[in-house]
Amino acid sequence: MKTISSSPDLPTAPSRRNFLKNGLSTLALSALIAQDSRANPAAEWQPPTGQPHFAPKAKSVIWLFMNGGVSHMESFDPKPELTKYAGKSISETPHADVQNPEKLKLARVTVINDANGQQRNKIYPLQVGFREYGQAGIEMSDWVPHMGSVVDDLAIIRSMYTTDDNHGAQTQFHSGRHMLDGEYPTLGGWVHYGLGSLNDNLPQFISMGKREYWNAKDGHYLGPAHDAIPIRVDPANPLDFGKPAKNISAREQQIGFDLVGKLNQLKAEEYPNDAALSARIKAYELAYRMQTSVPETLDLNRETQATQNLYGIDDPATKDFGLQMLAARRFVERGVRFIQVQHGAGGAGVWDAHGGLKANHSKNFQAVDKPIAGLIKDLKQRGLLESTLVVFASEFGRTPGTQGADGRDHHIYGFSVWMAGGGLKGGIVHGVTDEIGFHAVENRHYVTDIHATIMQQLGLDSRRLEIPGRKRLDIDHGKVISEIVA
Template identity: 60%
Template sequence: MNPIAPKTPRRAFLADLGMGFTGLALGAMLYRDGIARADEFGPWAPPDGLPHFAPKAKRVIWLFMIGGTSHLESFDPKPALNRYAGKTINETPHRDVLESPYTENVRIAIQNDANGHIRHELYPLQVGYSKRGESGIEVSDWWPEVADCVDDLAVIRSLWTTNDNHGAQLQFHTGRHSLEGPFPTIGSWVHYGLGSLNEELPQFVVLGTPIADCCGGMNGHGASYLGPEHDGVQLEIDPKNPLPFAAPGPDVYREEQADTFNLIDRLNRISAVQYPDDAQLRARIKSYELAFRMQMSVPEVVDFASESSATQELYGLDRDETREFGQQCLTARRLVERGVRFVQIFHGSNGGAGAWDAHSSLRPGHSKLCKQVDKPIGGLLKDLKRRGLLDDTLVVWATEFGRTPGSQNGDGRDHHPFGFSAWMAGGGVKGGVVHGATDELGFHAVENRHYVTDIHATVLHQLGLDSRRLEVPGFKRLDIDHGKPIREILA
């Protein structure tokens, strides 16, 4: 259990704000002004918002596919599965994967349930693949638009994790097994370490429906012991109501709200004359100003009227199957170009384990899901690049684990934590490279293996942050929590 600080007056003041958007904004400013620091953590003070060393990236777009995308039908195709389809693993020359020390090493930390079993009868690839780009990286035919950008990607084929069920979704974002309790997510660490580039917008934004309660829920974009002011703020792609729970109400006119803020501001400033040393009062004055500015600026971000028809088509806004995710990717671009540090986009939420969870019907399921996201992601990469934003925007594509080489239910694949893929682009990362490898069956990560926090460490490193210098006294992290930057993919 993590120690809980006593509820001092200022801590109570923050708690009374609740989880509303204005409360997040005010809490953030209280921390920036140093008001809440002593009450919360004694002599410790949070970072000053400056990088620890020269950064290569300013911002991050984090794309997460919920449910477990098959690495075998995306960015790590394995022709041996076609060659030995229908045979058991023991009937192939690759039977030694079952005796690999990696199996035991990973399973030591796994909390087994009905899922995550080794499926022995090999299942062929459900889609073709080809070498793409000048780099010749093999990519599934379900990802043609992303494949067009493959020379900008660093594909990491050697990830592993220690949760064989969908708590791995939370684990991918926090680095810790879901049974160990919530911990700060990667977006929250970035928010905490660097703060904002634009105080008219949230600093850490969440788009799409987050992971379900079964698999981490709000903790998937939460800050845990860093404090709620570092949680992700959910936005809706609706110019009329982009900030859930933060709108003034349909019966309140903009002019009326402005007059109210002006009156409160005047009263606060009168009090400030009487109490010139009240830093909390100064922060409260700023919070009202900030909340009003955000109510004005956020709707503009999700209004695409200023975007050309060509740009909207690039993201797939003209197609039913790509419109929703395309709107989220276009919003992400509009957010980062306005100074938002971290944009987290979820795809595949279905109220449970996630749509990418392919225990059966993998071919129709993955085919449909890939059509929803491939064009928007490809459009995002191309749009960032042509605007000069990809140079200092780090794009990360990930999922919680891969799928088994063996079949489940005759036409699906089970959960697979032993080896799977992710990729990065932009932000000082090399393009057109593959790092790490799984074995011939795609079973184990066997070359340049990386636990999921190595992704975190790489993101923080490119932003100029050293995770150990961010560590909070009283909340000691394990060495594996920090991870190590994947330096082989850095330019």
């Protein structure tokens, strides 16, 4: 059977290309590729049906990623022992055993010696106070009072680890693989590949915030159809090429669209069993609808002033991230499946506090704390939190020892992530790091355990998504953190 993509006797209509130039955006092209990849009758391997493998507890994911490496000790895992032994080398404390080579099998060794063999990496005291929050009485930093106010909705995992000690760990956290292993699909790419649409007027996988070149793609061997669509919180210009390149009226654009539709329909009648052609027609129609639905979603002025204030949009310090959080809620409300938000890109990422940690983290938490808490509260009051998984993550933590005068280095042996909603327990802490926050010592979890938990809540079995010739390692699948599942 011939298809449009392979038949030399079926010319491409010039008006179709013109239509693409005059209004179809990256959204349209990605949707087109996605539909084609699902509808190739000649393929030996048929992609998923778009249905969950078992009953899901969640429908959508909001993935909040802090680029650069958030200090777990100054956020969700306070360690008063750091202040107690401040200025001492690790070997001078009761915790000298954390340097045991058997415990330091990964790449970076935090202990640094001077020319005389003396440690010059000293214990660095906590840079902020902490207290108990919520009915659960969970200790968290004074830099996150707003997130503290919703701690009874959070499941905090304090025992994460990873293996990439540089900022390629951003890629590793998203894909589960060290960036030197090659390019592998991200969690968002797999979810997009495995599940169907919740709203035919909007993209199902979007990204907000700047992504660095090493973490700019998602689909990889699944194909570019499964890359996130980059969105700006600007209804007048939400994405590149999202509006006509020339000044044409809506009526003129409709005429062009109708013409392409008629040409496609003629071919559909000639080739009634051509699934690829049918998919193309649907993709063009979807892209046309997106030109209206995306700007409408991003028209945040439709929200009440009280709602905008909840996200901190009235404060210059929180406005930018608050706009993204409110947009994320509106996208979820309209059925977008996976929303990926990157905070603080540019080089390694703004959370990368090798020096000036106190100034760095206090400023960054001020920017994100209230908007994130506002998102949790808003989702909950609208009845959306139970079907939406919210994740707060960073590529690694930061060292208990000082770097320079007032910073902390990258730290891969133990750090924190939290999750909320989507059928998970709230007000709990899972996993433990040692007294100075060096190693995850109880219920250790590699980053793909987060992926596995999310996939389960969405009703997906990652092994049933495997592609012949692309069999994944067991660690790629991860293990569900069953202790935090309600």
